[in-house]
Structures are given as structure tokens and as C-alpha cells.
Amino acid sequence: MKTYYLMLLMVGGFISANADPIDKMTRDTVLLQTVVVTGTRTPKILGNSPISTRVITADEIKKIDATHIGELLQQEIPGIEFSYSMNQQVSLNMQGFGGSSVLFLQDGERMAGETLDNVDYYRLNLDNVERIEIVKGAASSLYGSNAVGGVINIISKKSSKAWSANANVRFGAYGEQRYGVSAGINSGHINNMANVQHTDVDEIKLKHSGDYSKIFANRTWNFKDRLIYTYNDKLNLTARAGYFFRECDMLAEAKNRYRDFCGGLKGNYTFTRKDNLELAYAFDQYDKSDYVVKNHNDIRDYSNVQHSARVLFNHTFDKDKTLSVGGDVMRDYLMSYQFTDNGNKTQYTYDAFAQIDAQLTSKLDVIAGLRYDYYSKAKSNRLSTKLGLMYKLGLVNLRMAYSGGFRAPTLKEMYMNFNMANIFMIYGNEKLKSETSDNFSLSADYRRQNYDFELTGFYNLVSNRITTAWNQSLKGMKYINMADMKVAGINANVSARYACGLRARMSYAYTYEHIKSGEPLVSATRPHTATMRIEYDRKWKNYGFCLSLSGRYLSRVTADEYTSYTSYETTEKKTYTDYSIWKLSLLQRVCHGIDVTMAVDNLFNYVPGYYYNNSPTTRGTVFSAGVSIDIDELIR
Amino acid sequence: MTDMKYTRILNITLLSGVMFFLVSCNGLFDDIYDGANSQDDTRYGFINRDVQTSSGTVYVNASSYSKWIFLDFHTLTIDSTEVADSVKEPAQWDIAIHHYDARTNSGQVIETASTDIDGVVSSKEYSDSVFTKDIWTTDNIIVDLSQMIYGKFKYADSYYNAVLSRWLRVDTRTMPPSYSMSGRVYVIRMKDGTCAAVKLDNYMNTAGVKGYLTIYYIYPLDV
Numbered sequence: 001m002k003t004y005y006l007m008l009l010m011v012g013g014f015i016s017a018n019a020d021p022i023d024k025m026t027r028d029t030v031l032l033q034t035v036v037v038t039g040t041r042t043p044k045i046l047g048n049s050p051i052s053t054r055v056i057t058a059d060e061i062k063k064i065d066a067t068h069i070g071e072l073l074q075q076e077i078p079g080i081e082f083s084y085s086m087n088q089q090v091s092l093n094m095q096g097f098g099g100s101s102v103l104f105l106q107d108g109e110r111m112a113g114e115t116l117d118n119v120d121y122y123r124l125n126l127d128n129v130e131r132i133e134i135v136k137g138a139a140s141s142l143y144g145s146n147a148v149g150g151v152i153n154i155i156s157k158k159s160s161k162a163w164s165a166n167a168n169v170r171f172g173a174y175g176e177q178r179y180g181v182s183a184g185i186n187s188g189h190i191n192n193m194a195n196v197q198h199t200d201v202d203e204i205k206l207k208h209s210g211d212y213s214k215i216f217a218n219r220t221w222n223f224k225d226r227l228i229y230t231y232n233d234k235l236n237l238t239a240r241a242g243y244f245f246r247e248c249d250m251l252a253e254a255k256n257r258y259r260d261f262c263g264g265l266k267g268n269y270t271f272t273r274k275d276n277l278e279l280a281y282a283f284d285q286y287d288k289s290d291y292v293v294k295n296h297n298d299i300r301d302y303s304n305v306q307h308s309a310r311v312l313f314n315h316t317f318d319k320d321k322t323l324s325v326g327g328d329v330m331r332d333y334l335m336s337y338q339f340t341d342n343g344n345k346t347q348y349t350y351d352a353f354a355q356i357d358a359q360l361t362s363k364l365d366v367i368a369g370l371r372y373d374y375y376s377k378a379k380s381n382r383l384s385t386k387l388g389l390m391y392k393l394g395l396v397n398l399r400m401a402y403s404g405g406f407r408a409p410t411l412k413e414m415y416m417n418f419n420m421a422n423i424f425m426i427y428g429n430e431k432l433k434s435e436t437s438d439n440f441s442l443s444a445d446y447r448r449q450n451y452d453f454e455l456t457g458f459y460n461l462v463s464n465r466i467t468t469a470w471n472q473s474l475k476g477m478k479y480i481n482m483a484d485m486k487v488a489g490i491n492a493n494v495s496a497r498y499a500c501g502l503r504a505r506m507s508y509a510y511t512y513e514h515i516k517s518g519e520p521l522v523s524a525t526r527p528h529t530a531t532m533r534i535e536y537d538r539k540w541k542n543y544g545f546c547l548s549l550s551g552r553y554l555s556r557v558t559a560d561e562y563t564s565y566t567s568y569e570t571t572e573k574k575t576y577t578d579y580s581i582w583k584l585s586l587l588q589r590v591c592h593g594i595d596v597t598m599a600v601d602n603l604f605n606y607v608p609g610y611y612y613n614n615s616p617t618t619r620g621t622v623f624s625a626g627v628s629i630d631i632d633e634l635i636r
Numbered sequence: 637m638t639d640m641k642y643t644r645i646l647n648i649t650l651l652s653g654v655m656f657f658l659v660s661c662n663g664l665f666d667d668i669y670d671g672a673n674s675q676d677d678t679r680y681g682f683i684n685r686d687v688q689t690s691s692g693t694v695y696v697n698a699s700s701y702s703k704w705i706f707l708d709f710h711t712l713t714i715d716s717t718e719v720a721d722s723v724k725e726p727a728q729w730d731i732a733i734h735h736y737d738a739r740t741n742s743g744q745v746i747e748t749a750s751t752d753i754d755g756v757v758s759s760k761e762y763s764d765s766v767f768t769k770d771i772w773t774t775d776n777i778i779v780d781l782s783q784m785i786y787g788k789f790k791y792a793d794s795y796y797n798a799v800l801s802r803w804l805r806v807d808t809r810t811m812p813p814s815y816s817m818s819g820r821v822y823v824i825r826m827k828d829g830t831c832a833a834v835k836l837d838n839y840m841n842t843a844g845v846k847g848y849l850t851i852y853y854i855y856p857l858d859v
Contacts, residue, residue: 086812087812209809210810211810212810213807213809213810213814214814250812251814251815252816253815253817253838253839253840254840254844261663261664261665285663285664287663287669289669290843290844291844292840292842292843292844294838295842297670297842297843297844298668298669298670299669299670299671299842299843299844300669301843303662303663305660305661305662305663307661331661333661333662333663335662344662421781421812422699422701422781423781423782424782
């Protein structure tokens with residue numbers, strides 16, 4: 001670590017004084033002025049948002065050069081860990097909350113389908129992303145179910161130029177290939193952005209024994225298009241469509257396939273400068289099928305189809321107070337191999353919400369929200385509330401919030417009747433209660449000259465968390481509600497930036513979980529995690545570069561593990577070792593519009609002695625290289 | 637382009653979009669998938685027999701861990717019993733299959749180097765010494781997988797032919813288990829001296845569900 005820091009400083013000392021580091025400083029200032037939407041569902045300047053929001057910008061995404069959302073989030077946000085579960089499905093732990101308790105949105109819209117505990121993360125194509133907004137903590141008063149532990153919103157780029165075109169390619173170890181093409185037009189009434197991305201990676205045989213011995217080969221295709229038609233100053237309409245395809249080579253004789261078809265229409269009408277109305281319709285269909293190589297049969301055994309409609313009305317009064325009211329209706333259809341005879345179930349959900357965001361004084365901002373949700377199959381209703389305060393004390397912003405979160409039982413959890421490879425049966429439970437969370441958070445951030453400090457403490461009282469447990473009378477697993485538990489923690493962030501182009505950031509997360517005595521704590525949440533990044537960024541007229549070193553550290557954790565799947569009476573302690581992974585990357589900006597990226601991942605050649613499901617899936621140090629060409633910039 | 641033209645295009649686009657999605661409550665593009673059931677899936681036993689070449693296909697539902705499936709090449713019939721009911725074995729049978737395990741009725745087996753069953757025309761090229769008899773086993777015939785996640789299994793005591801069982805290797809050291817077929821042709825010498833050539837062609841049904849064996853065979857082999 002010291003060696004690299006010194007190296008960066010030395011490189012900085014030899015760089016010409018003609019370089020333009022001001023651009024870097026400006027970008028940091030601009031970041032605070034970024035308009036974010038996730039915390040309040042209305043556009044809000046990041047620095048003034050009463051809801052603490054972490055933004056990963058397009059510039060950061062480019063520098064990190066990740067293909068998978070998990071790689072990006074783990075590298076930037078401490079407390080986030082992506083692991084493998086059964087059949088190498090990806091699962092998430094975000095400071096004590098599993099993937100099903102973290103709501104992922106694409107441009108504010110929910111996504112259909114699930115792999116094991118959340119959406120298919122491979123759908124979250126990072127090409128052509130404007131920014132990612134991360135709000136930790138419950139947010140069900142705005143988003144309803146699943147927003148228990150946080151919300152992650154991926155915002156797509158709009159075309160800001162008359163026309164734009166980008167082509168990019170990256171090659172990595174184990175046959176990893178990534179190709180992307182984007183094309184945008186912004187002319188008169190029309191703004192359209194289209195993107196295609198293809199990824200491919202070979203099977204990776206792991207070095208040592210473990211819970212799995214190889215990573216299956218995988219390939220994806222991802223198409224998306226968004227058309228915005230601005231009819232006049234008052235009315236604009238947005239239409240979007242997308243197609244996703246993934247194929248995973250689980251066996252030589254059969255491949256798992258995943259497809260998604262999505263589309264949506266949205267109209268936004270501004271009555272006056274104070275009032276606007278949004279009407280939206282969204283369609284999302286996520287399918288799973290097994291492709292039998294021998295007879296070319298492609299048999300679908302899972303389909304989740306969601307239709308949803310939304311109305312949202314915003315009214316601004318007294319200059320700086322915004323009232324938002326709205327509601328959604330959703331039809332959720334699920335056909336699954338995990339239901340009896342590949343059956344299907346349909347559920348309707350209805351909700352209504354209201355939120356007021358008011359700047360009471362020049363120093364005090366208050367946000368309060370209320371939302372009612374009803375689930376037809378679960379016959380569950382839930383009232384979620386939120387109250388947030390932001391107080392500006394000189395250069396310090398103080399934020400305090402209470403927010404309620406809930407997760408209604410899914411159709412799968414209520415109606416599953418599944419033979420798990422002749423090992424055991426898994427049964428649904430129609431009497432499941434909604435999982436709920438009361439989230440309290442207190443944060444302070446301080447920004448002065450070159451430095452930012454941010455400290456957040458949070459406390460969650462989690463009730464009725466949904467899990468599976470052995471049921472002796474059924475001789476199988478059954479979905480149940482767990483005993484109450486508490487999840488608390490601290491997030492700290494320090495960042496520094498200098499006019500010479502040097503920038504550093506360190507983030508730390510501490511998580512503490514507690515369940516009442518006698519109950520097993522089977523989640524393997526690592527108590528201490530940290531991410532670090534130091535970069536040196538310089539730019540001249542026709543050349544620029546950014547050399548960065550980033551790393552993440554995850555502490556060891558000891559979790560309870562049942563000694564038998566068919567008896568939940570005894571547990572044993574299982575310890576997962578700590579590790580850190582580092583990445584050195586060099587982004588070079590050649591001419592105008594050509595970016596060349598080279599990266600050495602797993603710089604210090606970490607290889608797990610045993611591959612647990614939560615171990616990094618690495619065989620050691622790997623190299624990758626890629627080129628991104630902004631064709632419009634090159635021609636101009 | 638005038639606003640009117642824009643409006644017309646937009647109206648058509650929006651209307652098409654709304655119609656496209658709203659008429660499909662339970663989803664789109666059903667036609668891109670194949671049906672789960674085909675005729676082959678319901679026809680178990682000796683099928684597709686070619687009298688002239690004495691060859692054919694056996695299709696077996698061996699998905700249960702609690703059953704032995706008995707194949708009789710002499711009469712081209714199959715039968716099954718529960719693993720626990722070993723006394724109820726059929727009077728006449730040649731090989732028995734438990735999931736992917738195999739045994740013979742006092743026969744012997746050799747794994748050939750050939751992957752083409754039509755390329756194996758005689759058992760006479762193999763000496764008696766390279767044929768392998770069944771062995772008594774206590775740790776191969778899995779009947780209870782409930783502890784599989786911990787690498788523990790409950791086994792039934794039985795005879796077992798280690799060579800013929802090589803037709804499919806199942807590695808349960810990891811979850812999910814990995815499967816690999818040998819692709820080889822096996823020659824079985826029955827207790828009456830007649831021979832059969834068999835090759836495991838597939839261990840899944842047309843829908844990709846494991847435990848359904850498609851076996852190519854030639855019987856009698858030496859004619």
C-alpha cells in the first residue's frame with residue numbers, strides 16, 4: 001500500500017504544470033449539485049437532500065470499468081457483499097439485509113423476476129448509465145414492499161448532444177469479452193438513446209476445493225431503448241423497451257436461459273411551474289427456461305409478468321415546499337416450476353402515498369411521508385411512515401430520520417411446493433406475515449476545502465423476517481417468520497481531493513446483528529468492511545490519464561450454521577476468513593473521445609484456501625484491457 | 637417535420653405499445669419456447685427396435701432413488717421394484733439400474749474405447765480377463781439424500797457393477813453436483829453367454845429433467 005501511495009506521489013511530481021486539474025475539482029463541486037431523485041421521488045440537489053444518498057457517477061463507473069453491478073457496488077460501497085447461493089445464483093447482503101430486502105430500480109421502475117433472493121443482477125447493464133443512487137435504510141413510505149434495507153436506483157443516460165455514438169470493448173481473463181454500442185439523438189422534439197451490450201465469459205475452474213469447483217460459463221445480451229418526446233413546454237412523453245438474454249452453461253447437455261422483456265410509457269404534464277402530473281405504465285416479463293442441447297428444446301419453467309400503472313402529482317407551494325401524492329396498481333403473475341404441476345398464481349397490489357418536503361427555515365428541511373399498501377393474495381395491508389430532518393449548522397449538515405420498511409411475502413414464499421433435487425421438499429406458507437423494519441438514522445457531514453467527512457449511525461428493529469426452516473410434521477422445509485432481531489451499525493466516509501489531481505476516499509461500515517437469546521443467527525454478515533480508493537487524474541489538451549488503486553476489505557465473521565438440514569435443533573459455529581482485494585487501473589484519454597483502460601485485478605494475488613459461497617471467485621491476479629470510443633467526439 | 641406529423645407518429649407508437657403490452661396479461665412470446673411434454677417422454681421401455689440390426693433404444697424413468705429398474709434384453713421388457721424389496725426381483729432380467737448406478741444379473745462388463753455403438757460388432761475381440769464382474773457394495777447405492785448438503789448419504793447394500801456405472805459420473809462433492817457422461821460403449825456378457833452392447837445417450841428427458849435414461853443397445857451382439 002505504502003509503495004503505491006509513494007509511486008502515485010512521485011508520478012504527480014513529474015507531471016507538467018500545464019495539466020488541467022481544475023476540471024477535477026469542478027467535478028467534485030458539481031457532484032454536490034447533482035440532482036437526485038431516489039430519496040424523495042422528486043428532483044433534489046444532492047447537497048440539500050434530507051435523505052442521505054450516495055451517488056456513483058458515470059465518471060466513476062467508467063474508471064472502475066465493472067461489468068457486473070456487484071463488482072461495482074462492492075468496490076465502492078462498504079457493507080455490500082455479493083455471494084453465490086444454490087446453483088451459483090447471486091445473492092446480496094447489504095449490512096445485514098438480504099437481497100430481497102433491498103429494492104433495485106431501473107430509472108425508478110421495479111423489476112420482475114428473481115433468481116434466489118432478488119432480481120437477476122445481470123440485467124443491470126452498466127453501459128450507458130448516468131449514475132447510480134444508493135439510499136441505505138428503509139424507504140417503504142415511498143416505494144412500498146422490499147425497501148427494507150435500502151434502495152438502489154440505476155439511472156440511464158439521456159442524449160445531451162444533437163447526436164452521440166459510443167462503441168466499447170473489453171477483454172479479460174478466462175475468455176471474458178464485453179462489447180457495447182450506444183447511439184443517441186437529441187433533435188427538436190425527439191431524444192432517443194439506444195444501447196446494446198454483449199458479454200461472454202468461459203468456465204472458470206477454481207484452484208482449490210470448496211462449496212463449488214467451477215464458475216459456469218455465462219453470456220448475456222442486453223438491448224434497451226428510451227425515447228423521450230417533448231411535445232411542448234408542458235408535455236413530454238417517454239417510451240422505453242428492453243430485451244435481456246442470459247445463458248449459463250450449468251451442464252454440457254443443458255443450459256439455463258433467462259430472458260426479460262420490458263417496456264413502459266410515461267407522460268409528464270406540467271400545468272404550471274408549481275404543479276405537474278405523471279402517469280406511467282410499466283410492463284416487465286422475466287422468464288427462465290432450460291435449453292436441452294441434444295434436442296434443441298427450450299422449455300420455459302418460470303415466468304413472472306408484472307403490469308403496473310402509476311399516478312404521481314407534485315405541487316409546490318410557498319416557494320420551497322413540495323407535496324407529492326400518488327398511487328400504484330400492479331398485477332403480478334407468476335408461473336413457476338416451484339409450484340405444484342408448474343402452476344401459476346396472480347396477485348394484485350394497490351397503494352397510495354403522500355409526502356411533503358418542506359424547507360421550514362434557511363437551515364431546517366423536513367420531509368414526512370405516508371404510504372398504504374394492500375396485497376390481494378397475502379391479504380396484507382401495511383401503513384408505512386417516514387419523518388426526516390436536515391439541519392444546516394455552518395459547514396455541517398445534520399440529518400435525522402425515522403422510516404418504516406416492509407416486505408410482503410412473495411407468491412413464491414406463499415405457494416411453493418418444490419422437490420429440491422430429491423433432498424427435501426420446500427413448502428410455502430400462506431399465513432406468512434409481512435417482514436417489517438423500523439429504521440432510525442442519524443448522520444452528520446462536514447465539507448471544507450479539500451475534505452469531506454460523513455458519519456452515519458443507524459438502528460433497525462426487524463420483525464417477522466421471512467426465512468425457511470425445517471418442519472418436522474411436514475418432513476420438509478417451510479417458509480416461516482423469524483423472531484425479532486436488531487441490526488445496527490455505523491458508516492463513515494472520508495474523502496480528500498487536491499488541485500494537483502490527487503484524490504482519495506475511504507469508507508468504512510460496521511454492522512451489528514442481534515437476535516434474542518436461544519435463536520440462531522445464521523446470517524453471515526461481516527461486521528467490519530471498508531473500501532478505499534486513491535487516484536491521480538490529469539488532463540491535457542489531447543491526453544489525460546487516471547491512475548487509480550482501489551481495494552476492499554471484509555473482516556472475518558462467525559455465524560451459526562445448522563448441523564443438519566433436517567433438524568433445526570443444533571447449530572455449530574462456522575467462521576469465514578477475512579480478505580482484501582485490490583485493483584490497479586489506468587484510464588488513458590487519447591485525443592478526444594478515445595478512452596483506453598487497463599487494469600490489474602486482485603493485485604496481490606489473493607486465492608481462497610477453500611471456496612465458500614461467500615468467498616471471492618478468483619484464481620488470482622488477472623489483467624483486462626478495453627477501449628471506449630465516443631465516435632461523435634472523435635469526428636468533432 | 638410539423639408538429640402534426642410528430643403527433644401522428646407518436647399516437648401510433650403509443651397505441652401500438654399499449655396494445656402490445658395490455659393484451660398480454662400473462663406475458664409475451666410464448667411461441668419462442670417448446671412444449672414440456674413430447675411423445676417420447678411417455679414411452680418407457682424398449683422402443684425403436686430394428687430387427688435387422690438387433691439394435692434399439694431403451695428409455696427408462698430412473699429418477700427415483702428408491703427403485704431398481706430391471707431390463708431384460710431377451711424379452712425386451714422392463715420391470716421395477718423398491719430397493720428395500722430385494723426379494724421381489726423379477727425372475728428374468730439382465731441388467732438393473734438404480735438412478736445412474738448399474739448392476740448385472742451375474743454378468744460381466746467391459747468399457748470399450750468406442751463411442752460409436754455401431755462400431756462395436758463383436759465381443760470376441762475382448763478376452764475374459766478384461767470383463768468385470770459385479771461387486772458387493774455398501775457405499776454406492778444412495779437411497780437418502782437429505783444430508784447431501786453435508787456430503788453425507790444413506791446407502792443400501794447391493795451388488796454394483798463399477799464399470800457399467802462409469803457411463804455417467806456424478807460428482808456430489810459440490811452443490812449442485814456436476815454430471816459427465818463417458819460417451820463410451822459398454823459390452824455386457826450375460827450369465828447365459830450372450831452379449832449386449834449399450835451406450836448411455838442421455839440422462840435427461842426432453843424437458844431437461846435428470847433421471848431419465850436413454851440407452852442405445854445392440855442385442856444379441858455376436859450373431
